[in-house]
Amino acid sequence: MTLEQFINQWQSSSPTLLVHTSGSTGKPKPMLVEKHRMEASARITCQFLGLNRGDTALLCMPLDYIAGKMMVVRAIVWGLRLIDIPPCGHPLAQIDTPPVFAAMVPMQVFNSMQDDGERQKLWQIRHRIIGGGAISDDMAARLRLHPGAVWSTYGMTETLSHIALRRLSGAQASQWYEPFDGVSVTTNAEGCLVIDAPAVCAQPLTTNDIAEIASDGRRFRIRGRKDNVICSGGIKLQIEEMEAKLRPYVNVPFLITKRADPKFGETVVMIAQTDNLDALETICKERLNKYEQPHDFIAVDSIPTTETGKPARAKHANYPIIKCKKRAPFQNYLVNLHVYCTTIHALHYTLLYI
Numbered sequence: 637m638t639l640e641q642f643i644n645q646w647q648s649s650s651p652t653l654l655v656h657t658s659g660s661t662g663k664p665k666p667m668l669v670e671k672h673r674m675e676a677s678a679r680i681t682c683q684f685l686g687l688n689r690g691d692t693a694l695l696c697m698p699l700d701y702i703a704g705k706m707m708v709v710r711a712i713v714w715g716l717r718l719i720d721i722p723p724c725g726h727p728l729a730q731i732d733t734p735p736v737f738a739a740m741v742p743m744q745v746f747n748s749m750q751d752d753g754e755r756q757k758l759w760q761i762r763h764r765i766i767g768g769g770a771i772s773d774d775m776a777a778r779l780r781l782h783p784g785a786v787w788s789t790y791g792m793t794e795t796l797s798h799i800a801l802r803r804l805s806g807a808q809a810s811q812w813y814e815p816f817d818g819v820s821v822t823t824n825a826e827g828c829l830v831i832d833a834p835a836v837c838a839q840p841l842t843t844n845d846i847a848e849i850a851s852d853g854r855r856f857r858i859r860g861r862k863d864n865v866i867c868s869g870g871i872k873l874q875i876e877e878m879e880a881k882l883r884p885y886v887n888v889p890f891l892i893t894k895r896a897d898p899k900f901g902e903t904v905v906m907i908a909q910t911d912n913l914d915a916l917e918t919i920c921k922e923r924l925n926k927y928e929q930p931h932d933f934i935a936v937d938s939i940p941t942t943e944t945g946k947p948a949r950a951k952h953a954n955y956p957i958i959k960c961k962k963r964a965p966f967q968n969y970l971v972n973l974h975v976y977c978t979t980i981h982a983l984h985y986t987l988l989y990i
Contacts (some may be wrong), residue, residue, distance in 0.1 A: 637699040639720050644706055655702050657793045669796060674709050676835040677796040680816050681706075682714040684801070685763045685785070689715035691736040694761075696727035696744065703768065706797040707739055726754060734760040743766040746775060765789050765799065772883060779804045788813075790858070792843070795952050796836045800856070812855040822855050823847055828862055846874070858977070869900040871927045878904070881923045886916065895932070903931040911935045 645653060652668040687693075690875040693716040697704040704723075711718040716737065721730045725747050727740065734757040740748075745766055758764075759782060767789035771779075779786050786805040791798030792811045800813035800821075802857040815821055819833040829847035832840045844862045849855070860876035867873075875892045883889070890908035897903040908916055920930055 637714065639695070639699065639708065641697045642705060644713070647710070653705070655793055656700070660860065667793065673836045673838075674706065674711050674747060674796050676715040678710040680818075680835065681798070683766075684709055684714075684816060685737065685765075686762070687714055687716065687737055690717060690731075692717045692719055693737040694727065694731070694738040694740075695720045696721045696723055696730075696738070696740065702797055703739065726751070728754040728757045731757070734758075737763045739765045739767070742766060742771050742788075743769065745779075749775075749778065759783060765798070765801070766804070767788070767791070771804070774884070776804060776809075780806070781808045782806075783943045785935050794837060794841055795831060795833055797833060799833045799836065809957065809988070810855075812850055814855055821849065821854070823849060826862060829856060829858070862942065866902050866903050866904055868892040868894075868897075868904060868927065873928055878924060880926050881928075882919060885919050885923060890916075891939055892930070904928060905932045905934060906930040907934045907936055909936060909938060953983065 640900065650904075650939075651672065652670055655667050655669055656664045693707060693711050695704065695707045695711075695718055697707065699705055699708070709719065710716060719731060719735055723728055725743060726728070727738075727744055728734070728748050729751070731797070738761050743959040745758070748758045762782060762784045764786045765788075768788065771788055784805065785803075787801040788804055789798035790800040790802070799819045800815040803810050804811045810891075818835055819831065821832070822830045824830055824842060826970075827846045829843045829844065829845045830840055831837065846859045846865075847856045848859060848860055850857075860874040860935050864875035865872055866875060875894075878892050879890075882892075887907070888910045889910050890906060890910075893905045893907060894902045905917060906920065910916070913935060916933050920928075
């Protein structure tokens with residue numbers, strides 16, 4: 637979708653707009669959202685960040701998804717000057733003057749940090765929000781030194797972009813997300829986050845994110861996805877937590893998944909784009925506890941993702957194995973991917989929610 641096409645849709649007489657979910661938990665779903673709620677979301681973000689009329693805002697994400705659409709709505713509602721460039725991995729290489737406000741994915745931030753010219757522009761952005769993927773510990777440490785305000789976002793298509801931010805830069809850097817005014821969060825019996833954000837979502841929304849609520853009853857942090865829990869021998873293991881332990885030491889794209897097992901119920905499987913499975917097993921023995929140890933290590937040519945760069949976890953697709961290392965004698969099988977992919981190096985890793 638082009639900027640002109642979106643503006644034509646926005647200016648139409650219809651009170652609603654068609655958007656699509658990311659497809660990371662299934663086939664992308666169409667949704668009709670109310671324009672007045674998109675406007676409310678835009679005002680909340682711009683007011684929180686302290687943006688001023690006439691500030692420049694960088695649009696470097698596809699307009700097919702909510703994140704790109706909301707950048708345009710923020711510009712319309714708040715009177716920002718939009719800098720429109722094609723979505724790419726090096727957006728700052730396409731501009732001469734850094735914007736006041738930018739929304740980027742971790743991959744774009746990572747790429748910008750590798751180039752001296754882009755890094756200088758990155759450091760001159762006064763307000764930056766990052767979403768659509770995990771932020772590594774190394775990136776978080778570097779962003780802490782950023783002179784401007786840098787935030788990690790939490791939200792989804794259903795909440796019309798983010799409903800909470802987590803500070804990454806300066807002395808206020810935190811592991812906790814702070815909901816916007818008018819937004820409250822709780823957890824249900826399964827420990828999943830429940831969002832009540834009446835300005836942007838008509839009904840409370842129960843997510844699949846397992847969350848921890850701070851003692852103040854307001855801030856929260858995410859432990860992982862409900863559908864990314866492995867129950868092995870009665871022990872519940874959170875895939876994202878295992879991946880976080882391994883991420884600093886595994887230098888190839890990888891993911892943790894699971895498979896059914898007659899003895900344990902489910903067992904841990906590690907899939908990676910490498911045939912050096914012995915090295916992976918050594919790292920796991922050093923970094924994971926005894927319950928988290930993978931029963932299988934599988935090499936694949938590539939780890940498939942959706943067109944938005946997210947893992948195709950609910951496609952139930954079977955991917956051919958190049959090589960497998962197994963504790964017990966291996967029986968040929970193909971692995972169903974149902975899990976969260978940790979790689980942030982996918983070429984088309986696009987920002988969906990920020």
